[in-house]
Amino acid sequence: MNRIIICLVSLFIASSVYSQSGFNGLDVNMGNLYRLSNAETRSISPENFTGEKGKGGMARLEDKDIPNKANAAHVARDLGQGWKVNPFIIIKPGETFTLAEIDGSGAIQHMWMTPTGNWKFSIIRIYWDDEKEPSVECPVGDFFAMGWNVYAPLSSQAICVNPGSAFNCYWQMPFRKKCKITMENINDQDPMRLYYQIDYTLTVVPDDAAYFHAQYRRSNPNMSSIHTIIDGIKGEGHYVGTYIGWGVRNNRWWGEGEIKFFMDGDKEFPTICGTGAEDYFCGSYNFDREGQYNVFCTPYAGFHQVIRPDGAYKSQQRFGMYRWHILDPIRFKKELKVTIQDLGWRHGHRYLPQKSDIISVAYWYQAEPHAKFPKLPGWEELEVN
The missing domain is CATH 2.60.120.1390 (Protein of unknown function DUF2961)
Structure with missing residues (x-):
């Protein structure tokens, strides 16, 4: 009972301080939308x-x-x-x-x-x-x-x-x-x-408000079978989202690769390691139901785009996926690098290192100054063919 009373008093004090400090209108949600x-x-x-x-x-x-x-x-x-x-x-x-x-x-x-x-x-x-x-x-x-x-x-x-x-x-x-x-x-x-x-x-x-950042990268073709989503982030911040467009050049399932977050001194092995592309984007088993890709959109993750090669002048399949770390931001203190493996399947139930066309955008917040971005390619490298 005493613990409950202490918690209630602490809550009251915290809310009073918050109220007295004023509401700056930045952290707006359904729970405080009524506040002036x-x-x-x-x-x-x-x-x-x-x-x-x-x-x-x-x-x-x-x-x-x-x-x-x-x-x-x-x-x-x-x-x-x-x-x-x-x-x-x-x-x-x-x-x-x-x-x-x-x-x-x-x-x-x-x-x-x-x-x-x-x-x-x-x-x-x-x-x-x-x-x-x-x-x-x-x-x-x-x-x-x-x-x-x-x-x-x-x-x-x-x-x-x-x-x-x-x-x-x-x-x-x-x-x-x-x-x-x-x-x-x-x-x-x-x-x-x-x-x-x-x-x-x-x-x-x-x-304590950090600044929003977003950076584009593309591997086309991905000769190393590892696509770097972001590298060279220096400073304190948190990673909040990934968009990936994946262009496939081979048959079978293409998304076996693990996403890896190297942070604050990690070298060969990361602190966070996923178990597959569809798993990171909050799906499972190839986004497949009854032999077909199933697109979906949710507040924090989605497999929203499937472009099938079903036209006279279309080539190969392309996909779009997003994952927002809004309720689970990935915190870093000094540095961050994020990669994803370009991995599929081959004969004999073996992994296949692929050479896909992978587009990505990384979204994060950090304290300034930020490291200089790589030079953005010209239209020739940006163009989708």
Whole structure:
């Protein structure tokens, strides 16, 4: 009984301190959605490039000849200002457009966008607090788990991809001084049209808040039979997600390989070692029911895409999988490396080291500064053929 009373008193004190300290609006969930906050909600889109209060929908018809000032002036000509005059932007070949530049402290809470054209040729980058090297650098399709440049519905807690090509991201991304988000069109021929909205809050950021990172990698072909998802992470943080697009070049089941997390001084052998690709992505037995792959989406893991070679000009099978470590983040203090084996089956019930085409995006939080990313390949290496 005394222990129960002590626990209740501790809970009361903790909740009182929390209440007195104020609610900054960052850690929002169904359990505290009722709480008031001093945070200020803002949103950036082509109808309000700065996100300023009371500045949305101000595009003017007379600016129709100025790039990205009134792109829909013709269809809004009968209605005028305030009636969807500039709902999208055009990014020319070779051009980089700043989608958002936010001063102050706060957090990105949601991003929505509908990029057109080749998703491999549109590069999203995010910079925190005036850093020169991006903390996020990724082809936009891969960032939203669409690495094969083919739409597939995806419904999860962190990322949703909805009809017809609506990309949504719900990763919380705090910043203390500044946030800058850009999109580069590396297509050497075609412009891209982009509708987008970036929803964020201006608020106090806790001292222990880490910065969001995401990095793209590809092994094509994977000559070592080991694909490196991430390497060279230095500092303290936690790993929160993996997207993999797997292109298979052989028959039989292709996902026997183990995922391995080498952290904080691990050398030959990792601290965390999985038992197979489908197991890591929270499935089992080849994602197979009655001889067929079964796609699925859950809040934290999914096998959401199967591209079968069933067309006149299609080659081989390709797959998409995601695993979000939201309730089970992988903590590291000094360094982290993550790999996955490229392993299938061969004659005589033996493992087969494969040479697959493997795309991956690693998602993690860490204290800055972060290690410089490997140079992102050009469109020739990014292209899916």
